[in-house]
Amino acid sequence: MSPITRKSGFGVAQLLLFFSISILVIVVAVPVLLILFNAFWVDGEFNIGDVAKIIMEPDTYQALVNSLIIACGTTIGSTIVGTFFAWLVTRTDLPYKGFMKAMFLVPFMLPSFIGALAWKMLLSPNAGFINKFFINSLGFAGPIFNIYSYLGIVLVEVMYLFPFVFIQVCGALERMDPTLEESARISGAGLFTITRKITIPLVLPSILSGALLIMLYSMAHFGTVAVLGIENGIFNIPTLIYHKIHQSGGSFDSIRTGTVLATVLVVTAALIIWLQGKILRKGHYQIIGGKSFRPMELKLRALRVPLLALCLAYIGFTIVLPTAVIFLVGGLKTYGLAFTWENLSLNNYKFILFDYKVTRDAIWNSVTLGLSAAVITMFAGVMISYVIVKMKVRGKGILEFLGMLPFSVPGSVIALGVILAWSGKYGINLYNTVWIILVAYIARYMAFSLKANSAALEQVHDSLVEAARSCGATMWQSLRDIVLPLVRPGMLAAFFLIFLPSLRELTVSIMLYAPTTRTIGVAIYTLNEDGETVVSAALAGIALIIIIVGQSLINRFTRKAGT
Amino acid sequence: MEIIRVEGIAKSYGQHQVHKELTLSIERGECFTLLGPSGCGKTVLLRLIAGFEVPDAGRIAIDNTVVTDPAAGINIPPDQRGLGVVFQDYAVWPHMTVFDNVGYPLKIAKRPKGELRDRVMETLAMVGMSGLERRLPSELSGGQQQRVALARALVANPSLLLLDEPLTNLDANLREEMRFEIKELQRKLGATVLYVTHDQEIALAISDRLAIMDEAGRIRQTSNPWEIFERPTDPFVFNFMGIANFVPVRRAGESFLVGGGEQLIPWEPPQGDAPKWVAGFRPSDVQVAPEGTGIRGTVKRASFLGAMMHYLIEVDGAHLRTSIETHEAVAKGLMFKEGETCVISFRDLLWFNADSLAEVVKQ
Secondary structure, eight states: OOOOOOOOOOTHHHHHHHHHHHHHIIIIIHHHHHHHHHHHEETTEEOHHHHHHHHHSHHHHHHHHHHHHHHHHHHHHHHHHHHHHHHHHHHBOOTTHHHHHHHHHGGGTSOHHHHHHHHHHHHOTTTOHHHHHHHHTTOOSSOSOOSSSHHHHHHHHHHHHTHHHHHHHHHHHHHBOHHHHHHHHHTTOOHHHHIIIIIHHHHHHHHHHHHHHHHHHHHTOOHHHHHHTGGGTOOOHHHHHHHHHHHHTSOHHHHHHHHHHHHHHHHHHHHHHHHHHHHHHTSTTTTBOSSOOOOOOBOOGGGHHHHHHHHHHHHIIIIIHHHHHHHHHHHBSSTTOOOOTTTBOSHHHHIIIIIOHHHHHHHHHHHHHHHHHHHHHHHHHHHHHHHHHHOOOTTHHHHHHHHHHHHHOOHHHHHHHHHHHSBSTTSOBOTTSHHHHHHHHHHHHHHHHHHHHHHHHHHSOHHHHHHHHHTTOOHHHHIIIIIHHHHHHHHHHHHHHHHHHHHTOOHHHHHHOOTTOOOHHHHHHHHHHTTOHHHHHHHHHHHHHHHHHHHHHHHHHHHHHHO | OEEEEEEEEEEEETTEEEEEEEEEEEETTOEEEEEOOTTSSHHHHHHHHHTSSOOSEEEEEETTEEEEEGGGTEEOOGGGSOOEEEOTTOOOOTTSOHHHHHHHHHHHTTOOHHHHHHHHHHHHHHTTOTTOTTOOGGGSOHHHHHHHHHHHHHTTOOSEEEEESTTTTSOHHHHHHHHHHHHHHHHHHTOEEEEEESOHHHHHHHOSEEEEEOTTSOEEEEEOHHHHHHSOSSHHHHHHTSOOEEEEEEEETTEEEETTSOOBOSSOOOSSOOSEEEEEEOGGGEEEESSSSSEEEEEEEEEEOSSEEEEEEEETTEEEEEEEEHHHHHHTTOOOOTTOEEEEEESOOEEEEHHHHHHHHHO
């Protein structure tokens, strides 16, 4: 028998809790608190009247209204498109369903601001290829569509955001017990009645939760509005924050307006997340289990071919066309030339990869920032998730609350917050360095890491660790030998969930970049703003290649790990 | 000599008090079972002894060393208590081979490689798992995983083995086989075993002594299997150990009358002055006859269950159940129909205080 020695448990638990709280406080809570503080605290006193005054200023008020209009439009559009396609690929006999499903998920990995760039090239009123084609070749008097409009912005956002609803509804429809529908059918209900009375009510929570996610995302979305809206004076909350701070070089007034707008975003986001939690908790999981069933399929009959054509046209129009345009424009000598073999070459690609310092720096910055943010956030996320999921310590409630924060803080808010926190006002000045971008990335992607790691840790049953403890392993030894090896897949998932999006990040970087610290997203955006359209498109093309290659590597890897 | 002494333990989760003032001791070398309905806190007690939970008050000593005593600020972590634990869900580490799983306690104790190898192989042979040491847990059946868990708990030769419902997740045949093997191993190794279960049959089969715990976490009776089954101290234990009949009996002067009627109970009267009593007896201890001496009752329900006949009989407002083997019933003319009268006598009968019945009926 191993000897029993007298030793009371020392504060490993308290230590981990302390570190976890510190990380979340420094990285997320302080920036958010500084925003609230700056918004409500004027000259040493609480002042809500001033906040109201700023909100009522014409341009701020308009930005709030615009955010709402665009978010509502995008949410409604994406919900209709997402639900319709989800139903088509799960509940009908549409041909090539597997391929369709994969294709409908592609917009997930395409950066929407690159899509917006492509649509700008296709449908800008004067120079857009489609508009020009209609005017010059078909004799139209004016452009057929102006992408610089509310409708244009909403349509582009729908193209890139509808997968949020699509994936949720697909999941719900696939997991729904078909006997629920069959028993309705046996009771004599027709297909229409079944759909209305059984299927839709059961899937509704998933639809709503996906719709809210889109609402949240669109309210705080920067890229599309920045590319398509500014031309026509359409600003939403994030673009106005950027515009104000960028224009004034960080003056007090602009920062204050920024903090007030950011506060509105944070409150809206918190509200949306609360609502989503409420909807999801309403118990649809009791009916929709984790098991996969083979649901009954609707025979489309005569509609089968037209619907197939519709899907293919949608995929061609929203995925293939914009991507092709980016690569083609990236190959042009000068923007505006026709797409003929003489005008196309790989020179731009060669230029940005090997000669042009701005783009080479940008690629290097994005890769190193992405790697460091992914590694740091992965490890911090494991620790924090471990304390939240597995440990019984007093004071865990604080951490659980802090752990919710990263989910509800939009990118532009984080960017503004880190400017307030790390510009030297509190002793450390990281402004105009890569470090401030790194801190912001960690805050922005913490939510991904917490989600992936908590999910992995939930799978590690407590008794596995207790078994190790009873075998004589200390807490550290059981973490090293049991917990870490078992959550490694979750950590890897977290790594890629951070690394890939950070390569195309725009919202945060655009607020924080200095001349030498551009990221890929910033370089694409600024080059385009400066009229370097072909170079910008070429860089966007390179970014797309990196993202697609990276994503397929992950898919292959995770599939292997899963079996 | 006692190996575990639990004194005045209290433990609650929020508002829910699981244990209060619980005291228990386990002798060295015995197989001791904690038996109780699910949710009675028996697993909590095992976790307190293992060190996975800390009591609010009280003291636990293992081998005369106090391992937990919140009042004195003592709490030895589980890894230093030198116990073997087997969990209900096996808790075999899925990323390690059988060999690595079983060898882990020795690896942590930094035993030399050769010794580790010999000891692991020896232990695997003991639980009948030789030749499977290279397998991963996902390549094993539930019963094999349970054997791995058992081997892992035994490999470091702990003087105390804690088993938390280790057989619940196995199918019936395997359960019977494993319970026999656990008992064999315990006898061979001379280890002390604390076994926690809600299964009466297992408890009676493997225990040297067992303690019956009620829903409130109180220990009702601690004794050997025979005493627990044949001489329960209260109706809870009697009821918990098998189907039981409880018939109210009232005192009228010197006579004891069944239910609300005037029939005398054909058994020795209880010791005591109380006016109201409860007669407890198992269905197999009831004898029925078409006529003769005994109390008269009416057959309310007759159920033919193949090998057995079950009868529900009413005696002056009181109900009791009995069962007779069908062939015996046919041979002796005891195939009653519903509504027929019969005469009842007893083979065995226990007297309980009427007050103590209330909680059993409620449950």
